Amino acid sequence: MNGLRNTHGTEAARAAALQAEFNEKKWVWVPDEKEGYLAGWVHQEDQETAQIIMSAGGEIRQVPLYALSKMNPPKFDRVDDIADLTFLNEASVVHNLRLRYGSGAIYTYSGLFLVAINPYQNLPLYTDAIIQQYRNKRRDENPPHIFAVTERAWINMQDERENQSILITGESGAGKTESTKKVIQYLSAIATDVHIPNSSHTHSPSMSSSYVAIPSIGLPRSRNRSMSIIGSGSIMTAKERLGLLERQIIQANPVLEAFGNAQTQRNNNSSRFGKFIRISFAPDGSISGANIDWYLLEKSRVVVRSPAERNFHVFYQLLSTSGPLKDSLLLDGNIENYEFLNRSRREIDGVNDRDDWDTLIVSLPSCLHERELAY
Numbered sequence: 001m002n003g004l005r006n007t008h009g010t011e012a013a014r015a016a017a018l019q020a021e022f023n024e025k026k027w028v029w030v031p032d033e034k035e036g037y038l039a040g041w042v043h044q045e046d047q048e049t050a051q052i053i054m055s056a057g058g059e060i061r062q063v064p065l066y067a068l069s070k071m072n073p074p075k076f077d078r079v080d081d082i083a084d085l086t087f088l089n090e091a092s093v094v095h096n097l098r099l100r101y102g103s104g105a106i107y108t109y110s111g112l113f114l115v116a117i118n119p120y121q122n123l124p125l126y127t128d129a130i131i132q133q134y135r136n137k138r139r140d141e142n143p144p145h146i147f148a149v150t151e152r153a154w155i156n157m158q159d160e161r162e163n164q165s166i167l168i169t170g171e172s173g174a175g176k177t178e179s180t181k182k183v184i185q186y187l188s189a190i191a192t193d194v195h196i197p198n199s200s201h202t203h204s205p206s207m208s209s210s211y212v213a214i215p216s217i218g219l220p221r222s223r224n225r226s227m228s229i230i231g232s233g234s235i236m237t238a239k240e241r242l243g244l245l246e247r248q249i250i251q252a253n254p255v256l257e258a259f260g261n262a263q264t265q266r267n268n269n270s271s272r273f274g275k276f277i278r279i280s281f282a283p284d285g286s287i288s289g290a291n292i293d294w295y296l297l298e299k300s301r302v303v304v305r306s307p308a309e310r311n312f313h314v315f316y317q318l319l320s321t322s323g324p325l326k327d328s329l330l331l332d333g334n335i336e337n338y339e340f341l342n343r344s345r346r347e348i349d350g351v352n353d354r355d356d357w358d359t360l361i362v363s364l365p366s367c368l369h370e371r372e373l374a375y
């Protein structure tokens with residue numbers, strides 16, 4: 001107990017010292033070509049420019065006033081919600097995200113939004129224990145997390161009996177597909193065990209994983225743009241249900257990815273289409289089905305792309321095989337013989353197109369409802 005009090009005391013003293021040091025000077029963020037923004041303090045200023053002493057190294061820079069951004073006091077370092085910052089400027093947002101990322105916190109709130117920074121490594125943030133940590137908790141009871149956003153959607157669906165949507169957006173390689181998987185992981189883990197077949201009252205928290213905004217979801221839907229994953233209709237035990245939805249969506253992935261993903265300069269497995277995933281729940285909270293709509297496929301990639309990128313995976317997968325399908329399509333050459341393939345990259349490091357073709361073929365009958373894509 002004493003030890004704990006001492007720790008708190010030391011932390012408070014440290015915070016007070018930092019604040020006192022901060023108060024002594026007029027701290028600002030200075031734009032820097034290499035680092036983005038660097039800390040410094042104003043030594044002198046006139047009406048248009050300021051003389052800044054850089055915090056690291058003591059270098060003096062002459063900077064126009066309009067380029068400077070006010071710095072927040074140290075007590076705001078690593079805040080969970082960017083909206084809490086006193087000075088809400090780009091430099092302070094970047095600083096906060098950078099500090100948090102440096103300590104393994106890839107998620108930060110920005111008001112109603114959640115900002116996720118791609119860690120490009122597997123962090124232990126998605127275990128069953130973490131799911132339990134977010135279950136039935138308010139947003140302010142835990143650190144920012146995609147599970148907290150999903151929990152909110154779940155609670156709203158239950159309380160208000162209204163459909164919910166989670167929009168996941170970002171540039172290529174930002175982590176949209178991975179984030180979508182985390183939402184599905186959470187929902188399938190918390191959905192209740194009992195399944196009532198053929199219920200007519202379902203609610204759908206929907207997820208849009210795309211770089212286009214929600215209104216695009218209103219595009220007319222056609223049969224060949226939609227893939228249904230239908231609940232089993234039988235009563236399942238917790239163990240049987242565990243991960244069923246995840247497994248079904250994972251089984252659908254090889255098909256969607258073969259025909260809709262390609263290697264780009266930013267992402268070896270970039271989705272070249274928007275996705276709208278709907279997960280339906282029965283009134284008792286069990287999953288009754290799921291549906292994936294896709295739209296805005298980058299069709300131009302078939303004929304033209306940057307030399308450093310590839311066409312859609314399926315072409316390379318098909319040409320890596322031998323057998324009746326290739327023969328029936330009169331494909332007797334290899335990549336070099338086809339103009340739409342031989343003008344750009346042919347291989348991806350660490351990817352075996354032949355293995356991926358086998359996975360695709362195994363996935364086809366199990367994930368397609370009514371054999372929509374069978375050939």
Ligand SMILES: Nc1ncnc2c1ncn2[C@@H]1O[C@H](COP(=O)(O)OP(=O)(O)OP(=O)(O)O)[C@@H](O)[C@H]1O
Nearest residue numbers: 118120121122172173174175176177178267270271
């Ligand atoms: N939360 C995460 N944890 C670990 N790795 C991640 C995470 N998010 C993304 N990644 C890594 O970044 C890569 C690219 O992410 P992802 O495919 O989700 O991007 P995307 O936004 O869907 O890209 P695109 O728009 O090009 O399809 C993933 O293959 C994975 O290696």
